[in-house]
């Protein structure tokens with residue numbers, strides 16, 4: 001059952017790819033920071049709050065061309081390539097899942113939380129994740145089975161098991177339709193009434209989720225994000241000893257996620273938080289879950 005399904009999975013160690021990914025994330029961060037305080041040309045994507053700039057597109061092209069030159073057989077899922085019409089398909093092939101700027105609204109407004117998010121999967125299993133919070137100069141990374149780190153220091157979740165003692169991170173993404181907004185705001189209302197200690201949102205799903213890995217937050221949930229927003233931070237939370245789930249198994253293509261310091265907190269959140277219908281990123285049956293609990 002666990003035999004590699006494809007020859008490349010026999011290569012047990014992907015450290016060379018990880019090291020290369022980290023060096024590229026640092027290069028990309030320089031490009032993002034150079035543009036951070038400059039005037040930007042902003043375009044809209046799926047809603048008036050779903051922005052993209054020339055820097056998002058240029059950074060993604062830089063990352064993909066550098067990786068393709070070194071690993072010509074590898075595949076890519078890039079946020080801005082998909083936005084430009086590339087197919088979104090996760091196969092068993094070694095695949096880089098890239099968000100060149102996570103927190104583009106923050107980038108446009110110079111709100112200092114923007115990140116480069118790079119995940120790497122083989123046989124649809126995440127082998128490593130890199131989240132580089134550029135303005136903070138915080139490099140989060142994790143490799144499957146080898147722990148999670150922030151600037152080289154080991155990370156561990158808080159272990160909090162009592163929801164009423166939790167800081168919970170979430171996002172109100174780019175959706176602006178009534179159903180999504182009423183679902184998302186009522187989720188926050190119900191959590192606050194539990195009560196929880198606090199609800200936070202940094203404006204970047206990847207950095208939000210990494211706060212769970214540091215123990216600075218105890219849980220994160222999100223409905224409506226995409227695989228590239230959370231593929232890297234999911235393995236970082238897991239390798240920091242956290243739980244990453246949804247209704248049951250974590251499915252990075254479902255556009256729903258709960259990451260938590262413990263399964264008891266994850267379970268409480270799944271009871272309180274409701275989803276709204278989202279079309280899956282790819283694979284499986286079309287997203288159901290119209291308003292049901294996660």
Ligand SMILES: O=P(O)(O)O[C@H]1[C@H](O)[C@@H](O)[C@@H](O)[C@@H](O)[C@@H]1O
Pocket residue numbers: 050051079099101102103104105171172173174175203204205206224225229
């Ligand atoms: O800045 P992005 O890469 O577009 O990711 C954003 C997302 O677009 C937005 O809807 C929110 O979910 C943010 O938390 C993401 O980081």
Ligand SMILES: [Mg+2]
Pocket residue numbers: 099101102103205228229
């Ligand atoms: Mg993103």
Ligand SMILES: [Mg+2]
Pocket residue numbers: 056079099100101102103104
């Ligand atoms: Mg992005």
